[in-house]
Amino acid sequence: MPELDVRGLPPPEPFENIMRALQTLPAGEALRVHIHREPYPLYEVLRDNGYRWQTTALANGDFEILITRTA
Structure with missing residues (x-):
């Protein structure tokens, strides 16, 4: 499964x-x-483009999001 780390990057x-x-x-x-x-x-x-996701808040304050392409 590919992983992407975008922690610390400024928007957007x-x-x-x-x-x-x-x-x-x-x-x-x-x-x-x-x-x-x-x-x-x-x-x-994500919702508008047919993806599912599950977000987990981590103890250190970061988030991990598992995004699945459904179509």
């Missing part, structure tokens, strides 16, 4: 890097993202 770089990585993700595959804040605007874009 995390969003742009995530969307770029998702463009090459085959249907049914997942991308694990490490990010330093919960990316609420990303969720709407």
Whole structure:
């Protein structure tokens, strides 16, 4: 499973890097993202484009998001 670490990047770089990585993700595959804040605007874009995601808040304050391409 590919992983993408966008922790510490200023906006809009995390969003742009995530969307770029998702463009090459085959249907049914997942991308694990490490990010330093919960990316609420990303969720709407994921929903509108047929992705599923699961967000986990980590003890250190970071977030891990597992994004799956469904179509």
